[in-house]
Amino acid sequence: MTNVVDADTIFKELRTHSISEFFRKNSQMLGYSGKVRSLTTVVHEYSSNSLDACEEANILPEILVEVREIAEDKYSVKVKDNGPGIPTKIIGRVLATVLSGTKFHRYVQQRGQQGIGGSGCTLFSQITTGKPIHIKSGTTKNAYECDLTIDIKSNRPLITNMKDIDGSFKGLEIFGEFGDVKYESSDHGIFEYVRRTALSNPHASIKLIEPDGKENIFTRSVLELPKKPKITKPHPLGIGTNDLVEFAHMSESRKISSFLVDTFSRLSQNKVDELQALVSDVDFGMDPKKLAWSDAEKIVNAFRQVKWIVPDLDSLSTIGGGQIEATIKNILNPQFMSVVERRPKVFRGGIPFVVEAGIAYGGNAGKTTDTGARGVTLRFANKVPLLFDGSICAITTAINGIEWKRYGIKDFENEPISVMVNVSSVYVPYSGVGKQAVSQEPEIIDEIKLAVQDCARGLQRYMSGEKNRALHTSRYKIIMRYVSQLATNLNEITGIKKEEIEKQLKSLIDTRYRKLVEDEARNNAESDGEKSDYGDGEEGEG
Numbered sequence: 001m002t003n004v005v006d007a008d009t010i011f012k013e014l015r016t017h018s019i020s021e022f023f024r025k026n027s028q029m030l031g032y033s034g035k036v037r038s039l040t041t042v043v044h045e046y047s048s049n050s051l052d053a054c055e056e057a058n059i060l061p062e063i064l065v066e067v068r069e070i071a072e073d074k075y076s077v078k079v080k081d082n083g084p085g086i087p088t089k090i091i092g093r094v095l096a097t098v099l100s101g102t103k104f105h106r107y108v109q110q111r112g113q114q115g116i117g118g119s120g121c122t123l124f125s126q127i128t129t130g131k132p133i134h135i136k137s138g139t140t141k142n143a144y145e146c147d148l149t150i151d152i153k154s155n156r157p158l159i160t161n162m163k164d165i166d167g168s169f170k171g172l173e174i175f176g177e178f179g180d181v182k183y184e185s186s187d188h189g190i191f192e193y194v195r196r197t198a199l200s201n202p203h204a205s206i207k208l209i210e211p212d213g214k215e216n217i218f219t220r221s222v223l224e225l226p227k228k229p230k231i232t233k234p235h236p237l238g239i240g241t242n243d244l245v246e247f248a249h250m251s252e253s254r255k256i257s258s259f260l261v262d263t264f265s266r267l268s269q270n271k272v273d274e275l276q277a278l279v280s281d282v283d284f285g286m287d288p289k290k291l292a293w294s295d296a297e298k299i300v301n302a303f304r305q306v307k308w309i310v311p312d313l314d315s316l317s318t319i320g321g322g323q324i325e326a327t328i329k330n331i332l333n334p335q336f337m338s339v340v341e342r343r344p345k346v347f348r349g350g351i352p353f354v355v356e357a358g359i360a361y362g363g364n365a366g367k368t369t370d371t372g373a374r375g376v377t378l379r380f381a382n383k384v385p386l387l388f389d390g391s392i393c394a395i396t397t398a399i400n401g402i403e404w405k406r407y408g409i410k411d412f413e414n415e416p417i418s419v420m421v422n423v424s425s426v427y428v429p430y431s432g433v434g435k436q437a438v439s440q441e442p443e444i445i446d447e448i449k450l451a452v453q454d455c456a457r458g459l460q461r462y463m464s465g466e467k468n469r470a471l472h473t474s475r476y477k478i479i480m481r482y483v484s485q486l487a488t489n490l491n492e493i494t495g496i497k498k499e500e501i502e503k504q505l506k507s508l509i510d511t512r513y514r515k516l517v518e519d520e521a522r523n524n525a526e527s528d529g530e531k532s533d534y535g536d537g538e539e540g541e542g
Helices: 007-013 019-025 035-056 088-095 117-129 190-200 241-250 256-263 269-278 293-303 321-331 394-400 442-481 483-494 498-528
Strands: 062-071 074-081 133-138 143-151 156-164 171-179 205-209 215-218 336-341 345-347 351-361 367-369 372-374 376-381 417-425
Touching: 035 062, 035 074, 035 117, 035 171, 035 190, 062 190, 088 117, 088 133, 088 143, 088 156, 117 133, 117 143, 117 171, 190 205, 190 215, 190 321, 190 376, 190 417, 241 256, 241 293, 256 269, 269 293, 321 336, 321 351, 336 442, 345 442, 351 442, 376 394, 394 417, 394 442, 417 442, 442 483, 442 498, 483 498
Parallel strands: 062 205, 376 417
Antiparallel strands: 062 074, 074 171, 133 143, 133 171, 143 156, 205 215, 336 351, 345 351, 351 417, 367 372
16 A cells, blocks of 8 residues: 655645746746747847837937857857946846846836846856856946846845946946857847847947847937837726726725726726716725725726727837838838828726837838748837747737738738838737737737738738739830831821821820829829828727
């Protein structure tokens, strides 16, 4: 008979581990799951932090990314920016303490969200090379350099070799060595990541030095910083029962009615009156800390029955239609492009989001291959390129669900077309900690499809116009072949000189041909000038 093991023995090995220990054993969750992807992830984390810091400081970003090969599957990465730098007293918390950051607790859009990225790079360097990250930082008060590692057992920073440097140094420079990585010129490599970062951040100037010494400079297309997002309140639409209960129990308000007005955007006293009429059995005068689950459920259901003004866009920072057009022209130089920015919407948790989309056709759009060009989907979230996990991303799902033949594209996979989609939100619902795919929220998928379809209607008009122009040109050439013979025949019948007849016939045909082309161009221009069909009103369901 097998001896029974008692509970004390089973739980003898129970231990509490730090978050750093967890990610040391599960680094793939941070994006370090392949040699090429791991190196791209390092550049992604550092450059995203640089862009956020520069924008918060109202500085047009100038970023240097330098990658050097040290040995096989071992590279150094240096990222330098002209931002505000990091104060000495918090450098360890910012870059060597996992889940320590300035972003997660604020209801405002930024590229980073969780306080993991920079510290994750420090951890990855440490576990693959055993070496620290070297930092140079210059603020308005001082400039210094130091080395950083993480005490993995306690998730605390270890700072060594701290010393002051020339005070003229401004910004932040991070240097690290990373093992089990590889530099590759592919759709998932660092060059493509930087190129797409330049595409979605036209206000930034970025220089990339590749391992072979080649320098790539992506100049800024616009000289204005994007609108700085403001801290805002969650929108009532999409709020769940658990969200409402937690907000209520943390509130300092004395009544449910004032709690609702204080906590949520677009919720005035008039809206409170509407809600109270829908849930008359809930006491809106009671202390929010006493809100029960059952009453919270009734209020949440009432949220969904009320008409709301769309979410406040102040908390979001989009690329902007004009900026997208400028950067597409600068980098892709297409024959045709169409850009759309949707109105703000919300998904679960009352979180506002905005979808921007652009289609580029011809020129440098798509990807050139040995057999021609192929369609490319350019995915972005909060202006950050998403190069991996495309198959599980809401953006890919939405684009694959579009019937492209309706818009003049016979085979998306074999056309010179680039479809760009950017999702902006206070909290982008990523499918993993590595932040490479947008979770397939139904509301987000629907918005992406609507935005891309709106762009595609413009493409359809362009493709139709190109087809008609080709038809007109073909007919023109066919008719011109017979002008000489027709002139000869008419000369014999009328006695008028052949040269004169031929000249008049060509003039008549040219005039008719030009009119057809001009009419086609005018009709397309009038169609492109029409207003989008999603309106500009203020009241309505978000």
